Amino acid sequence: MGMEPRIVQDWRRWNVAVTGVNAHVESPGPGCAVARCLRECADFKGTVIGLGYDVLDAGLYARDYCHGGYLVPYPSAGKEVLLERILQIHEIERLDAIIPCLDAEIQNFIAIKGELARLGIRMLLPNRMQFLLRAKDHLGAFCQSVDVLAPESRTITNPAFFETCEAEGWEYPFVVKGIFYDAGIAHTAAEARLIFNRLVNTWGYPVLVQKLIRGDEFNLSAIGDGKGGLHGAVMMRKRGLTEKGKAWAGVTVVDKDILEMASKLVKGLSWCGPLEVEVMKGHDGKIYLIEINPRFPAWIYLSHAAGRNLPVALIRTLAGETDLQLPEARSGTFFIRYAQEIIVELPQFESMMIDGGIPSVETLLNAS
Amino acid sequence: MIEKMDTLLQRICVDGRLAKLAVSETGFIFDPQTGQSFTLNQTGLLALDLLKRGNSLEMTAQYMSDEYEVTMDVASSSLEAFLYQLGRYL
Numbered sequence: 001m002g003m004e005p006r007i008v009q010d011w012r013r014w015n016v017a018v019t020g021v022n023a024h025v026e027s028p029g030p031g032c033a034v035a036r037c038l039r040e041c042a043d044f045k046g047t048v049i050g051l052g053y054d055v056l057d058a059g060l061y062a063r064d065y066c067h068g069g070y071l072v073p074y075p076s077a078g079k080e081v082l083l084e085r086i087l088q089i090h091e092i093e094r095l096d097a098i099i100p101c102l103d104a105e106i107q108n109f110i111a112i113k114g115e116l117a118r119l120g121i122r123m124l125l126p127n128r129m130q131f132l133l134r135a136k137d138h139l140g141a142f143c144q145s146v147d148v149l150a151p152e153s154r155t156i157t158n159p160a161f162f163e164t165c166e167a168e169g170w171e172y173p174f175v176v177k178g179i180f181y182d183a184g185i186a187h188t189a190a191e192a193r194l195i196f197n198r199l200v201n202t203w204g205y206p207v208l209v210q211k212l213i214r215g216d217e218f219n220l221s222a223i224g225d226g227k228g229g230l231h232g233a234v235m236m237r238k239r240g241l242t243e244k245g246k247a248w249a250g251v252t253v254v255d256k257d258i259l260e261m262a263s264k265l266v267k268g269l270s271w272c273g274p275l276e277v278e279v280m281k282g283h284d285g286k287i288y289l290i291e292i293n294p295r296f297p298a299w300i301y302l303s304h305a306a307g308r309n310l311p312v313a314l315i316r317t318l319a320g321e322t323d324l325q326l327p328e329a330r331s332g333t334f335f336i337r338y339a340q341e342i343i344v345e346l347p348q349f350e351s352m353m354i355d356g357g358i359p360s361v362e363t364l365l366n367a368s
Numbered sequence: 369m370i371e372k373m374d375t376l377l378q379r380i381c382v383d384g385r386l387a388k389l390a391v392s393e394t395g396f397i398f399d400p401q402t403g404q405s406f407t408l409n410q411t412g413l414l415a416l417d418l419l420k421r422g423n424s425l426e427m428t429a430q431y432m433s434d435e436y437e438v439t440m441d442v443a444s445s446s447l448e449a450f451l452y453q454l455g456r457y458l
Binding site: 253 | 383390405
């Protein structure tokens with residue numbers, strides 16, 4: 001812990017670590033897209049370090065996106081173990097900033113933010129209260145307080161609910177959601193139980209049920225300044241969905257009603273950091289909030305393509321820039337996600353398995 | 369008929385939506401608010417262009433009646449059908 005803080009003022013030369021670099025075809029983490037946004041910014045000359053939870057997380061080896069990669073402990077290991085591991089990586093890579101990209105790890109990063117700041121490692125994160133207020137199990141109450149529509153939701157721990165729910169006004173189909181990730185549409189009690197069991201086994205209790213809104217799905221990503229301001233909104237309409245309901249194709253749009261809703265939410269939370277607002281435009285013409293995710297989404301590369309590179313805006317904010325002067329996001333920019341293989345040679349895989357990481361070339365050059 | 373069509377047109381034109389549509393000469397249309405895209409044939413393209421330029425329904429129907437050498441009734445009812453179709457996409 002005797003490390004001197006590294007303070008580099010110019011964000012263009014920063015070493016930035018990015019988490020969530022898994023790239024599962026069905027539901028990729030946002031990390032590779034965030035790293036790609038940084039790497040493709042012409043002004044950025046720093047390094048990007050991928051932090052993964054599994055030796056098969058693609059971003060650990062994807063040199064087009066990440067200069068180096070390291071394994072970090074699963075969020076369930078707790079904040080102390082995470083801090084210890086980040087400090088080890090910091091000793092090698094001299095990090096200037098971290099962009100956490102997965103919901104399940106954010107609370108641990110919030111808890112160690114102070115210690116990391118003392119070493120000169122910056123993060124733009126909400127506080128614990130802001131984080132909890134937007135959690136799925138508190139979202140309904142929060143929405144009511146800021147006059148935003150949200151589909152009726154309920155927290156359940158007992159699957160017996162699925163047999164009696166219709167008598168309580170919960171007609172099938174409805175959505176069954178995990179506390180952090182994953183969801184399924186249940187058409188029958190049997191189907192609901194299957195989804196419930198899958199979610200509990202993966203994410204634990206509780207599980208949420210949410211009334212199904214039929215309509216079109218839109219997402220917005222932006223950065224909250226912690227004082228109620230929302231900056232750099234980029235909006236996207238999902239044009240193609242995976243079986244899990246994730247977008248594999250989408251297009252940028254500009255919708256003032258969605259922006260207005262997101263601004264209300266960010267103001268109500270005084271949100272600090274990146275976020276994704278998921279909404280449904282119902283066939284009744286109304287906009288319903290589905291979720292607020294406390295991080296950039298997996299489709300964030302679209303922000304760079306549309307002219308409003310939000311990960312770069314985030315590190316500029318961390319560097320103290322207050323007037324970002326972001327250009328308007330262009331509407332009509334499409335993305336179509338595809339899977340591609342990265343070739344990993346045995347020595348690289350061995351390094352990841354045995355040493356828990358592969359340093360960036362820049363670090364190796366400096367060391368020699 | 370024109371009165372009913374006026375209501376339709378007003379709905380489509382809310383917040384300048386018609387004016388904001390990105391229109392290509394190939395007939396490819398993109399709505400920047402909804403992300404919806406669709407295609408129009410040359411007749412639809414002409415009608416949309418006239419309406420986007422601020423022509424009234426009557427003027428648009430008259431222009432199309434002259435252009436395609438059909439009666440005003442045929443032009444008006446075709447325009448009505450077109451507006452219904454367009455409304456489904458906006």
